[in-house]
Amino acid sequence: MTGKFRTLIATSALALGFSASAALAQTELRMTWYNDGIEGEVMQGLLDRFESQNPDISVVLDVVPYKAIIEGLPVQLAAGEGPDLARVTDLGGLSEHYLDMTPYLADTSYWKTNFGPFLKWLDPDGDAINGFMTQLTVTGPYVNKTLFEQAGVALPGKGATWDDYATAVNKVADKLDIPIPMAWDRSGHRVSGPAIAMGAKMFNADGNPALIDDGLKAMTQRLYDWHQDGTMSKELWGSVSGSSYLGANEDFANAQVVMYMSGSWQIPQFAETIGDAFDWWAVPAPCGPAACTGMPGGAALVGMAGTDHPAEVAKLMDFLAQEEQMAEFYGKTLFIPGHLGLAQGGVDFATDDPRAKHALATFAGAVPGISPVAFDLQGYANNRVMFNALISRLNEAIVGELTLDEAYDRMSADITKALAEKSRQ
Amino acid sequence: MALQSDHNMGERMANLAGAPVRLLFTVLEPPLAALQRGLGIKRMPWIFLVPNLVFFGLFVIVPLFINFFYSLTGGTQLYPDDRPFVGTEQYGFLLDCQTYADPQTCREDRFWKAIYNTSIFIVFQVSFMVLFSLITALTLNREIRARGFFRAVFFFPVLLSPVVVALIWKWILLRDGILNAFLVSIGLDKVLFFVSPEWSMFWAVFVSIWAHMGFYTLILLAGLQAIPPDLYEAAEMDGTSKERVFWRITLPLLWPNMLVVIVLALIKGVQVFDEVFVLTGGGPGTATQFIVQYIYNTGFTNQVQNFGLASAASVALGVALFILTMAQLAVTRRKDDV
Numbered sequence: 001m002t003g004k005f006r007t008l009i010a011t012s013a014l015a016l017g018f019s020a021s022a023a024l025a026q027t028e029l030r031m032t033w034y035n036d037g038i039e040g041e042v043m044q045g046l047l048d049r050f051e052s053q054n055p056d057i058s059v060v061l062d063v064v065p066y067k068a069i070i071e072g073l074p075v076q077l078a079a080g081e082g083p084d085l086a087r088v089t090d091l092g093g094l095s096e097h098y099l100d101m102t103p104y105l106a107d108t109s110y111w112k113t114n115f116g117p118f119l120k121w122l123d124p125d126g127d128a129i130n131g132f133m134t135q136l137t138v139t140g141p142y143v144n145k146t147l148f149e150q151a152g153v154a155l156p157g158k159g160a161t162w163d164d165y166a167t168a169v170n171k172v173a174d175k176l177d178i179p180i181p182m183a184w185d186r187s188g189h190r191v192s193g194p195a196i197a198m199g200a201k202m203f204n205a206d207g208n209p210a211l212i213d214d215g216l217k218a219m220t221q222r223l224y225d226w227h228q229d230g231t232m233s234k235e236l237w238g239s240v241s242g243s244s245y246l247g248a249n250e251d252f253a254n255a256q257v258v259m260y261m262s263g264s265w266q267i268p269q270f271a272e273t274i275g276d277a278f279d280w281w282a283v284p285a286p287c288g289p290a291a292c293t294g295m296p297g298g299a300a301l302v303g304m305a306g307t308d309h310p311a312e313v314a315k316l317m318d319f320l321a322q323e324e325q326m327a328e329f330y331g332k333t334l335f336i337p338g339h340l341g342l343a344q345g346g347v348d349f350a351t352d353d354p355r356a357k358h359a360l361a362t363f364a365g366a367v368p369g370i371s372p373v374a375f376d377l378q379g380y381a382n383n384r385v386m387f388n389a390l391i392s393r394l395n396e397a398i399v400g401e402l403t404l405d406e407a408y409d410r411m412s413a414d415i416t417k418a419l420a421e422k423s424r425q
Numbered sequence: 426m427a428l429q430s431d432h433n434m435g436e437r438m439a440n441l442a443g444a445p446v447r448l449l450f451t452v453l454e455p456p457l458a459a460l461q462r463g464l465g466i467k468r469m470p471w472i473f474l475v476p477n478l479v480f481f482g483l484f485v486i487v488p489l490f491i492n493f494f495y496s497l498t499g500g501t502q503l504y505p506d507d508r509p510f511v512g513t514e515q516y517g518f519l520l521d522c523q524t525y526a527d528p529q530t531c532r533e534d535r536f537w538k539a540i541y542n543t544s545i546f547i548v549f550q551v552s553f554m555v556l557f558s559l560i561t562a563l564t565l566n567r568e569i570r571a572r573g574f575f576r577a578v579f580f581f582p583v584l585l586s587p588v589v590v591a592l593i594w595k596w597i598l599l600r601d602g603i604l605n606a607f608l609v610s611i612g613l614d615k616v617l618f619f620v621s622p623e624w625s626m627f628w629a630v631f632v633s634i635w636a637h638m639g640f641y642t643l644i645l646l647a648g649l650q651a652i653p654p655d656l657y658e659a660a661e662m663d664g665t666s667k668e669r670v671f672w673r674i675t676l677p678l679l680w681p682n683m684l685v686v687i688v689l690a691l692i693k694g695v696q697v698f699d700e701v702f703v704l705t706g707g708g709p710g711t712a713t714q715f716i717v718q719y720i721y722n723t724g725f726t727n728q729v730q731n732f733g734l735a736s737a738a739s740v741a742l743g744v745a746l747f748i749l750t751m752a753q754l755a756v757t758r759r760k761d762d763v
Contacts, residue, residue, distance in 0.1 A: 070726075074730065079503055090728065093728050179600075233617075233620075234620045238619075238620050238710065239619040239708050239709055240706030240709075241711050241713075241714045244726075384728035385728050388727055396710045399622070400710070402529075413532075418731070421499060421731050421733075421734075422500075424511075
């Protein structure tokens with residue numbers, strides 16, 4: 001009995017020793033992540049699979065609010081205290097902190113073939129492989145089709161302009177006493193697509209930012225007027241300051257809004273929160289004289305240059321970027337694929353909701369029609385400087401603190417000042 | 426007999442509880458005595474002040490100098506070594522105005538709007554805070570029913586986190602909030618409080634007073650209770666009117682506490698950020714954007730994080746607070762001299 005007990009103790013100690021040494025040898029990677037919908041759960045499933053195939057690497061998914069990605073992460077990275085990987089939306093703005101995984105990847109041609117155009121968004125001045133798009137997004141409007149039907153107002157068809165929609169949504173709101181005919185996300189990115197549709201060029205002939213032109217003025221004048229005549233509620237844009245983001249997704253989901261200008265990332269959320277309560281319907285980007293375009297964009301998962309484990313980061317990224325994992329990720333999350341192979345071959349989206357399917361088809365179908373100006377703007381590393389100046393100053397005009405002309409002057413001055421500050425070494 | 430036993434038991438418990446303290450003093454006695462012999466009794470206070478001074482220096486004075494250094498640099502780099510020296514350029518940018526009374530003529534219009542908004546906020550917030558705290562303290566100092574309960578009620582908001590306070594009020598004031606539901610129920614129209622600059626400023630002041638009034642009430646209550654009752658008895662015997670008692674006895678004797686309340690409220694008013702940031706977001710437009718939010722936005726929320734300009738603005742805020750404190754000291758001294 002005593003002998004058996006000793007053997008048991010010795011075996012346990014040995015096992016403990018082995019597991020301790022294995023734990024000590026394990027590399028821990030930390031991934032900073034934010035959620036729009038269920039993508040955190042889907043990613044966790046993929047990470048579990050990776051860990052089971054690579055017991056020497058563990059990955060901790062740190063889920064943070066989106067605000068922490070925009071405001072906290074840049075400071076963390078500048079201080080050299082960032083995570084090993086992160087999901088980011090300021091794609092080019094943080095490029096100096098990204099890890100170039102090229103030396104660690106077995107098949108770089110796979111990456112270039114499938115993520116080619118988006119790699120440039122992550123590294124506008126170079127040729128690095130930093131990560132992949134967890135979702136490709138396209139901005140565009142949703143309408144509450146049920147309200148249109150109840151009001152007996154025809155939904156504007158293909159080629160309709162923003163003015164056509166403004167007229168139609170006001171009719172619907174008047175007939176059904178809906179408080180907000182039209183709402184837009186409070187975001188410079190959201191305004192830019194329609195402004196480009198109106199003819200905004202965003203850059204001058206030298207390729208430098210030139211935000212203010214007749215195209216931009218045409219769109220901002222409309223936004224200003226819509227806020228004054230009640231087409232848009234001042235409550236959304238007017239109720240905060242600076243460049244703070246505010247969405248109208250909850251108001252739209254509560255059927256308080258007839259038309260909501262947002263983007264493809266709302267699909268999974270609407271499928272879950274609205275479901276079949278009413279027909280939420282994605283419509284093609286309304287047209288202007290120059291184009292019928294939204295803005296491309298999205299979120300990317302990138303490796304960080306400050307990591308102590310670049311090879312392991314690249315190994316994880318390579319695993320996640322493979323078609324099998326990507327198909328599962330995009331399919332379950334209902335995100336438009338940022339993987340060209342899957343985009344061409346099609347993704348089997350895990351939904352039977354006809355509204356979600358229609359929205360996915362609408363936004364995916366809008367990609368070929370996106371203006372080259374919009375792609376250039378999205379690829380510009382300092383685009384958030386332009387977006388922030390645009391939304392914050394336009395907002396000050398809308399609430400009556402500035403005239404539109406004063407706002408244009410301030411937008412230009414803000415951009416000049418910010419870029420000058422950034423160029424100081 | 427039983428009382429004697431309880432008394433002995435109490436003494437034993439007290440001795441037991443005091444044992445660790447006695448042990449500590451026994452251990453500290455020899456080195457402190459040696460120090461006193463070496464340094465002399467006059468230098469001994471420094472020994473006791475050193476721990477506090479070290480922490481104060483490390484977490485207040487050193488960051489103050491680092492902040493000042495940042496205000497003399499430019500660029501977006503985080504570490505001081507990497508930041509180019511630009512002298513007083515950031516201050517020049519902040520202070521470049523054609524007419525200081527009109528923020529639109531200033532290069533950094535938002536900084537000046539923030540200063541004006543903060544000034545308006547503290548004028549109303551401090552005035553009403555002191556007034557309501559005084560009225561509440563005077564009421565709670567009287568022999569009223571459930572006095573303890575009411576004291577707790579007025580103090581309770583002080584215990585809440587500023588974010589919780591702001592969220593509670595935000596839910597009350599939103600388009601579909603409780604207040605609008607009440608307005609509709611009595612036949613009035615909904616009011617979009619956060620769309621109107623005036624309403625937003627009003628609620629920023631109101632919520633701030635609601636959240637902090639209990640603290641200042643407590644200070645004034647302590648002052649009221651320290652006034653000797655025989656003064657009131659003498660006044661009553663002389664047939665002095667209640668108004669005269671208030672103006673001639675209560676207020677002059679309460680003045681030191683009032684001064685503390687005014688200065689604390691002023692300093693807290695200048696530093697206002699979290700509650701208003703959550704409540705109004707600084708909007709509509711920039712109507713409730715105060716100086717600390719300006720610093721936060723400049724340093725952290727923009728893609729180009731301008732730490733130099735944010736530091737320069739925070740130095741300006743520090744100077745304003747320093748002036749307020751000096752003014753307080755001057756007023757206190759003058760009062761003491763009188």
